[in-house]
Structures are given as structure tokens and as C-alpha cells.
Amino acid sequence: MTKKNKKIVIIGGGHNALTCSAYLAKTGFSVELYEARSQIGGMASTREFAKGYKVPGAAHLMHTLDANIQKYLNLEKHGLEFAASGLKTISLNPNGDALVIDGDHITGEGITAREQQEFKAFKKKINKLARFFKSAYQQSPPRIGSGNKKDILGLMSLGWNLRSMGKEDMSDMLKFIAINIYDLLHEFFDDEFIKGSLAIDAVLGNHLGPRSNNTVITYLHQLTGEVDGVQGGYAIPKGGMDSYADALKNSAEKQGVKIMVDSSVQEIRLDTSGKACGITLENGDEVNADIVVSGVDPKSTFMCLVGPRNLEAGFVHRIHNIRMRGNASKLHLALSALPKFNGVDANDLGERIILSPTMQYLEQAFDFTKYQACSDQLAMEITIPSINDTSLAPEGNHVLSAIVNYTPYALKEGWDKAKPLVLENIINSLNQYAPGIKEQILHAELLTPKDIESEYGITGGHWHHGELAFDQFLMLRPTPDLAQYSTPIESLYICGAGSHPGGGLMGIAGRNAAVELMMKES
Numbered sequence: 001m002t003k004k005n006k007k008i009v010i011i012g013g014g015h016n017a018l019t020c021s022a023y024l025a026k027t028g029f030s031v032e033l034y035e036a037r038s039q040i041g042g043m044a045s046t047r048e049f050a051k052g053y054k055v056p057g058a059a060h061l062m063h064t065l066d067a068n069i070q071k072y073l074n075l076e077k078h079g080l081e082f083a084a085s086g087l088k089t090i091s092l093n094p095n096g097d098a099l100v101i102d103g104d105h106i107t108g109e110g111i112t113a114r115e116q117q118e119f120k121a122f123k124k125k126i127n128k129l130a131r132f133f134k135s136a137y138q139q140s141p142p143r144i145g146s147g148n149k150k151d152i153l154g155l156m157s158l159g160w161n162l163r164s165m166g167k168e169d170m171s172d173m174l175k176f177i178a179i180n181i182y183d184l185l186h187e188f189f190d191d192e193f194i195k196g197s198l199a200i201d202a203v204l205g206n207h208l209g210p211r212s213n214n215t216v217i218t219y220l221h222q223l224t225g226e227v228d229g230v231q232g233g234y235a236i237p238k239g240g241m242d243s244y245a246d247a248l249k250n251s252a253e254k255q256g257v258k259i260m261v262d263s264s265v266q267e268i269r270l271d272t273s274g275k276a277c278g279i280t281l282e283n284g285d286e287v288n289a290d291i292v293v294s295g296v297d298p299k300s301t302f303m304c305l306v307g308p309r310n311l312e313a314g315f316v317h318r319i320h321n322i323r324m325r326g327n328a329s330k331l332h333l334a335l336s337a338l339p340k341f342n343g344v345d346a347n348d349l350g351e352r353i354i355l356s357p358t359m360q361y362l363e364q365a366f367d368f369t370k371y372q373a374c375s376d377q378l379a380m381e382i383t384i385p386s387i388n389d390t391s392l393a394p395e396g397n398h399v400l401s402a403i404v405n406y407t408p409y410a411l412k413e414g415w416d417k418a419k420p421l422v423l424e425n426i427i428n429s430l431n432q433y434a435p436g437i438k439e440q441i442l443h444a445e446l447l448t449p450k451d452i453e454s455e456y457g458i459t460g461g462h463w464h465h466g467e468l469a470f471d472q473f474l475m476l477r478p479t480p481d482l483a484q485y486s487t488p489i490e491s492l493y494i495c496g497a498g499s500h501p502g503g504g505l506m507g508i509a510g511r512n513a514a515v516e517l518m519m520k521e522s
Contacts, residue, residue, distance in 0.1 A: 006030065006521065009279055009289035011265050011305070012457075012496065014042030017295025018248035019510030020495040022073050024293075025255035027518055032287070033257055034279065036264035036457060041245025043456050043463065044505055050443035053334040053399050054392045056241040058452065058463065060383050060401045061087070061352060063234045064225030064504030068138075069511055073251040080247035083388040085228045085235035088351040090344055091197035092433045097343040099197050103230070106194070109343075115191060122188045127231050128165070129173050130223035135161050137224060137501040137508050140484045140516050141475035181215035182359055192358045200356035200379050204405055205463040205503070207325040209366030210359040214469045221468055225506055234352050236388050244505065268292055268305045268492065276492040279305075291491045291521060293513065297458055297465040298322055298478045298498040306489060315488055318479045322472065322498070326409035326449030326461030327369060331380075331426055333400040334393070334443040338384070339434040350387035355380040355433065365406040372412035376425040379405040397442070402426075409449035409461050419448060464503025465496050474500060485513040486520065493517050 006029055010021050013035030025031045039045055043058035062082075070080070091099040097109035104123040106116055142154025162170055176184055181202040185195040199210045202219035209215075227233040237243035249259060264282040271277040278288040294301040298319060302308075308316045338349065356362060356379045365375040382402040386393040393399045404426055411418050423446045431438045449461030458465060466478050475483045477500045485493050485500075495513035497503040 006290045007032070007288070008291045008293060008517075009034065009287055010293045010295060010495070011268075011279065011301075012042065012295030013037070013040035013259065013261065014295050014496065015044050015245065015248055015505055015507050016496050016510035016513075017042075017293070018245070018252055019069060019073070019507035020293060020295065020514045021257045021259075022248065022252040022255055023511055023514035024517065025252060025257045031252075031257045032289075033252070033259045034263040034265055034281070034287070035259070035261045038262050039242075039245075040249050040259065040261060041241060043452075043458075044241045044245050046240035046242040047332070049332045049445045050334045052394045053332075053397070053443065054240055055332045055385065055399050055401045058330055058447070058456065059241060059505055060236075060385065060403070061234045061381075062227055062237060062244065062505055063232060064222060064506040065227050066506045066508050066511070067226045067229075069507045073248065075244075075247040075251060078247040078250035078254070080243055081238040082228070082235045083238040083385075084350060085233065086230055087234035087236070088348065089197070089234070090348050090351050090353045091193070092341060092353065092355050092357070093193060093343050094357055094432070098341070098348075099193060100348065101197065111191075111194075115189070115194065118188060119194070125169075125172065126220070127223060128169055129176065130220040130231070132161060132165060132173060133220050133501075134224040136474065137506075138512075140512055141477075141500050143475060143480070143484065176216045177220075179216060180211050180213055181219050182210040182363075184216055184219075185359070192360075196356045196358035196361060197354065199359045199362055200354055200381070200405070203362060203366070204379070204381055204403060205328045207323070207327040207369065207408075207467055209363045211363055212366075214473075217470070217473060218468050221502060222504065224501075225504065236383065236385055238389055240385070240389065240392060248507075265305060267307070268294070268301075268489075270306075270310060270489065273490075274310065275490040291493065291517065293493045293495050293517065295494075295496045295510070297324065297462075297496055298482065298494060299324060299459040300457065301494060302487075306492070310489070312488065315479075315481065318481070322478050323467045323469070324458075324460035324462040324465070325467065326452060326458075326463070327406060328463060329404045329407040329422075329449065330447040330452070331400070331402040331404050331423075332445040332447075333402075333437075333441055335398045335400060335437070335440045336442055337396070337440050338387070338398050339400070339437045339440060341434045349384055353382040353384075355382065355429070369406050369408040372408055372410050374407055374411060374418065374422050374425075377429060378407065378426060380426075380429075402430075404446075407448060409453070415448045415450045419446060422446065422448075465498030466502075468502050473502070477502060485516045491521075
């Protein structure tokens with residue numbers, strides 16, 4: 001059977017599924033994609049939360065985009081534009097002027113020339129370490145102990161890339177990934193405000209505190225992307241996140257992909273031999289296929305769509321144990337005017353703004369989550385996207401979008417009861433740094449991890465479809481037997497963020513899954 005005669009059905013319309021579909025169709029497969037929601041893009045989509053006020057529904061910044069995918073799929077030609085790129089990071093200071101991080105430059109009240117040089121050296125070192133992971137992300141991870149020639153060559157390639165970093169960098173890599181971001185930053189800096197301003201990037205969206213293991217991995221992970229040639233750079237798509245999703249959609253459709261929205265999948269169908277043979281939609285329609293690819297999270301794929309009864313007991317146990325503890329909420333504010341933040345230059349309000357004054361601040365907030373509670377002092381990543389894109393709010397008005405960390409999925413008193421109080425605490429925290437913002441609020445919305453689970457169909461409301469940790473990373477993500485995108489079910493593959501290399505708007509999981517499928521099914 002030729003590629004053109006093989007029909008592939010893809011479940012989900014997130015950026016990884018769209019990327020996978022475009023790659024497969026471009027090489028000759030017949031591809032159909034089914035998305036449960038009325039719009040594609042998943043968490044990379046735009047949301048109108050009040051009449052005339054639009055925000056990124058979940059992800060609100062692009063910073064892990066893979067340049068190779070961007071070029072191969074001609075995303076610029078298909079509509080991807082940036083309203084702003086090369087964003088600086090503005091860290092709110094409770095005691096004075098904000099800290100400004102611009103690439104490898106750092107400025108702010110009390111920042112010395114010595115600290116600026118230390119920061120430059122730190123960025124040079126950490127960016128080089130992140131590039132090792134970036135290279136490892138470009139292909140399926142090798143399996144350990146399989147004896148397969150491809151896996152042996154893959155392990156050799158990883159080893160060579162590590163060795164070619166040089167003795168000092170290789171030694172640092174082996175040392176740093178075994179410690180946490182708290183200890184790493186202590187090695188480079190004395191200033192607590194600098195350390196707090198950097199540590200948030202290791203914990204944002206993760207069920208981790210600065211002292212938790214794996215936080216150096218999560219810090220390096222978010223530096224593997226590239227926007228406009230800048231490693232770890234931040235950008236805001238013009239027209240909202242729909243610009244990115246629509247560019248992927250346009251590219252996929254140009255290759256012949258058929259995309260169906262409002263098409264929720266009820267189950268993955270198996271034939272009498274246990275092979276995936278299609279899907280059943282919630283309306284009862286059956287869609288036949290030679291190959292099925294799931295872009296939804298691993299737990300939803302196997303526990304809901306395939307069903308435990310069709311899986312080996314040990315495999316079900318491994319899927320059940322994938323940690324997917326959502327720990328971040330999304331705040332949306334419709335504002336009557338542009339807010340003013342203490343210590344922040346008016347020209348910097350369109351940049352990336354963070355609230356993370358010290359690592360102790362982060363650790364204390366994380367401590368609350370261990371007891372299924374929520375601190376009243378929470379870390380945030382804030383944007384005011386309407387500054388750079390006026391189409392998002394009525395003239396003269398603005399929208400604020402913030403990721404609020406350490407709001408646990410499993411809140412002891414339940415989100416139905418706690419949501420109003422948590423929202424009030426978040427707004428009060430913002431008002432400490434932006435006096436008067438409370439009076440500017442026309443409408444407020446808080447999407448909790450429970451809401452994110454319901455809205456976007458992600459188990460546990462976890463942004464990355466599973467935590468990034470030593471036992472859920474590289475050749476172990478999401479489990480060792482799924483790391484190369486194929487599954488125990490013949491003709492069933494996975495391509496979502498729960499697979500290697502993980503979350504972020506990079507699209508690499510979708511691209512790698514397509515490449516793996518093409519090698520096995522051609």
C-alpha cells in the first residue's frame with residue numbers, strides 16, 4: 001500500500017497535531033484531523049472573555065518555537081506575524097525600580113558592573129547547555145538496552161554531542177542537571193532579587209519549587225527555542241495566538257489535510273486483531289483509517305479513548321502513574337485604561353513582566369500546594385498584549401493576561417468554593433505593584449487547572465501534558481515504551497506534548513512523531 005492509499009486520522013487540533021498533520025500530508029499521506037472544539041490551536045488560541053476583549057486563552061508568549069519547523073512549513077507565508085519580538089523581561093521589585101533583563105544584559109537599581117558581568121557569563125554558559133538539549137530534541141530518543149542499531153547510534157550521537165561540548169561544559173552539564181535551580185543560582189549570584197527573577201522560568205507551569213529536583217532541566221528546556229534568531233527569545237503573535245495556530249492550519253490544508261472542528265472523538269476503534277482501525281465520534285459517526293495518531297495527552301489517549309480493557313495491565317499501571325498535576329491558572333482582565341506598575345518605565349509595559357521577587361517567595365508559595373492549598377502571594381508572568389496588538393481591546397482600553405503559578409488542581413476546599421477568594425487575592429497582589437488597577441477592571445476571568453482540563457481536554461489541567469522530570473524526560477517520556485511515539489497498539493501513535501520532548505509551543509513532538517511514523521509505515 002502506497003502513502004497516498006494510506007489514510008491517517010489525527011485526534012486533536014493543538015499545535016503538535018497540526019504540525020504532525022502537515023508533515024505527513026507533505027510526504028504523501030492522506031490525512032484527516034478531528035478537533036473537539038470549534039477552533040483549532042488548543043491552548044495556543046485566542047479567547048474572547050468579554051465582548052470586545054480578546055486574550056490568548058492559555059499560552060500567551062512564543063519562546064520555544066523551532067526554527068526548522070517554522071521554515072519547513074513556511075509559517076510566515078501562511079500568516080504568522082509577530083506584533084512584537086525580542087521582548088525584555090521586567091521583574092517587579094517590591095522595594096524600588098524593576099529589574100530589566102534584555103538578552104544577556106541586566107539593569108536595575110543597585111545592579112553593579114560586577115553583577116552585569118556575572119549575568120553575561122551565566123547566560124553564555126546556560127545557553128550553551130540548553131543547546132545540548134535542543135540537539136537532543138531533534139529526533140526520537142534512543143531506547144536504552146534494546147540492542148537495536150538505530151538506538152545504539154542514537155545513544156552514541158547523544159554521547160558525542162555531550163563530549164563535543166568540551167570538558168568544562170560537559171562537567172557542568174553532568175553536575176547542574178543533578179541539582180536544583182536554587183543551588184545553581186546560588187553558585188552564580190548573591191543578589192536575591194536577581195535569583196528570584198530567574199528562578200520563575202524553572203517552575204512556571206510546573207509542580208515544582210526552586211529547591212525541587214529537575215528544576216535545572218525545566219530551566220534549560222525553556223531556553224531551547226528560537227524566535228527571530230534569538231535563543232530563548234519571547235514574542236507576541238500579531239492577532240493573538242490564533243496567528244500561530246492559523247498559520248499551522250493553513251500550511252496543513254495547503255498540503256491537503258482535511259480539518260474537522262466540533263468533532264469530539266469518543267473512542268479509538270480496534271479491529272479483531274487489536275490493531276487501530278479508526279475512530280468513533282461522539283455523534284456516533286465512525287471514521288475508518290489505516291493509522292491513528294493522538295495529539296491529546298497520554299492518559300486521555302489510553303485510559304479514555306483506547307480503554308484499559310484493551311491494554312496490558314503493566315502498561316495501564318505505567319500510564320496511571322504519569323504525573324499530571326496542573327499547578328498554573330490563567331488570569332484575564334479587561335481594563336478601562338493602561339495600568340501603571342511601580343518602578344516600571346511606561347515604555348516597558350508591553351514587555352514580559354514577572355512577579356517573582358525571591359526564590360524564598362516561590363518556595364513558600366509552592367509549600368502551600370503540598371497541602372492542597374493556595375498562597376495569597378503568588379508568582380506571575382504578565383503581559384498586556386493590547387499594547388502591541390490594538391485589535392485585542394476597544395480603543396483606549398486594554399487586556400491583561402497572566403499565568404499564575406502555584407494554584408493546584410486538587411485544591412482541598414474545591415475550586416467552586418475557592419475561586420472567588422483566589423481571584424481576589426491575585427488582584428490584590430497585582431494592586432500592590434500596580435496601584436489603582438482594581439478600579440480599572442471592567443471584567444475578570446480566572447481559568448483554574450480544573451477549568452483548563454474542562455476547556456482544553458487536558459488531564460489534570462497540566463499545561464505540558466505531564467511533568468518534566470528525570471523519569472518523564474527524553475527516552476522516558478511519557479513512559480519508556482512510548483518514547484518513540486509508537487504504542488503497544490499496532491498503527492496507533494502519539495504526537496502531543498506528553499511525548500518527547502515535552503511542552504511549549506515548539507511543535508517538535510508533532511514533527512518527530514511524523515518522521516517516526518513515515519519511517520515505519522512507508
